[in-house]
Amino acid sequence: MWRTAESPRITVADFFAAGRAALQMDWEANAEAAEGREITEVALNRPGLALAGFLRYYAHRRIQVLGLAEMTYLGSLPIAERMARMLALGHVPAIVMSRGRRLPGYARQAFAQLRVPVMRTHLVTGHFMNAATVLMQNLTSPRMRVAGTMVEINGVGVLLEGEPGIGKSEIALALIKRGHSLVADDTTILTLDSTGVVHGSAVPITREHMEIRGLGIIHVPGLFGVASMREGMRLDLIIRMQKSAAGEENLDRTGLDTQFRNVLGVDVPLIAVPVAAGRDLTNVVEVAALNQRMKQMGHDAARELDDKLKVALARKD
Amino acid sequence: MSPEPAQMKAAGTNALTRDVTVLNRYGIHARPAALLVKTASRFACEILLEKTGVRVNAKSIMGLLTLEGHHGAKLKIHAAGADAAEAIAALAELFENKFFED
Numbered sequence: 001m002w003r004t005a006e007s008p009r010i011t012v013a014d015f016f017a018a019g020r021a022a023l024q025m026d027w028e029a030n031a032e033a034a035e036g037r038e039i040t041e042v043a044l045n046r047p048g049l050a051l052a053g054f055l056r057y058y059a060h061r062r063i064q065v066l067g068l069a070e071m072t073y074l075g076s077l078p079i080a081e082r083m084a085r086m087l088a089l090g091h092v093p094a095i096v097m098s099r100g101r102r103l104p105g106y107a108r109q110a111f112a113q114l115r116v117p118v119m120r121t122h123l124v125t126g127h128f129m130n131a132a133t134v135l136m137q138n139l140t141s142p143r144m145r146v147a148g149t150m151v152e153i154n155g156v157g158v159l160l161e162g163e164p165g166i167g168k169s170e171i172a173l174a175l176i177k178r179g180h181s182l183v184a185d186d187t188t189i190l191t192l193d194s195t196g197v198v199h200g201s202a203v204p205i206t207r208e209h210m211e212i213r214g215l216g217i218i219h220v221p222g223l224f225g226v227a228s229m230r231e232g233m234r235l236d237l238i239i240r241m242q243k244s245a246a247g248e249e250n251l252d253r254t255g256l257d258t259q260f261r262n263v264l265g266v267d268v269p270l271i272a273v274p275v276a277a278g279r280d281l282t283n284v285v286e287v288a289a290l291n292q293r294m295k296q297m298g299h300d301a302a303r304e305l306d307d308k309l310k311v312a313l314a315r316k317d
Numbered sequence: 318m319s320p321e322p323a324q325m326k327a328a329g330t331n332a333l334t335r336d337v338t339v340l341n342r343y344g345i346h347a348r349p350a351a352l353l354v355k356t357a358s359r360f361a362c363e364i365l366l367e368k369t370g371v372r373v374n375a376k377s378i379m380g381l382l383t384l385e386g387h388h389g390a391k392l393k394i395h396a397a398g399a400d401a402a403e404a405i406a407a408l409a410e411l412f413e414n415k416f417f418e419d
Contacts, residue, residue: 145371145373145383147373147377147380164358164374164377165358185379186377186378186379186383187373187377187379187380203383205382205383205385206379206382206383209379211379217347217378
């Protein structure tokens, strides 16, 4: 299921639903216009210059934030002119009033005429701009669904993949019993954040459950406590579990040649691990995660041994 | 690079698709999902279920549950492999019979 990434489109209604609590937002006017109204440019704008009449470089595809400065400026204008200035903002995706300020009558009339949804936030403008930018970037970050179970092992995010029935969930279960945490069972959503890091998370509806063959569906935090779950985790390593017979000749026996898989444009280290009866894969996966952590800290065991060997062999020349 | 897991490996050789609709009242909840997995697992071919562009492996219960296949949802069954035709027929039958629920 490694398909091309999609950057989801978001509507004003999506933005409001996702940010209502965190950004302390409420509807101020024309909420019904928010449904299906796409935010075509994922950023915010303070329309001070546009209100002053300079419309040549006006970012009208963005959500417009009216703060103390904008409202004070409009209040300084003759009453007859205020509504025309608001109307000049045009068909923007939405308006946000900061500091919990209510719309004055002329503005309410203008936005009703434009049919533009208006929200108010209790945050101050600067704080809202920062938080809302991050929220919108998260909502629109490129993402994909992959068939795989994701766990967090001592701070390392590991995606286990392999055919159904190969034992991904069983290994995740064994790791949970050892004190590691589950991120997602069976299906993992990978998203790319604005700093170029890939994160994994579960599909919300099945987040807390796993299916174990022979047992059926289990509730993970109910059995192992809340510490056994993690809502999201950076993806550091992909472990591909494969039946022993298949591709044994392709296995890396030294660890010198790191393989990578391109995920949402980021190269993620990939290890292929053969599955055979009697092999304790939980240990292997756990050590692979620790080894990955060592590598991230600048220690590469395979390379260090190889360098040592080369020095020793050179002396014997 | 290892092969891409849930993409149709045998695509082109014997790959089939059929449209189905979720007819039972409660949609694809745990029991129908288990029935689908049980049926799909009888076949060697690779089988995916698709809803609005999202594809999941029909041999995985949790995968099927994430589809949120409600009553009336339109799905596609994709199967690729030697016994793809039989697999699709068997799964479509489950949909048509409302998973023997209602």
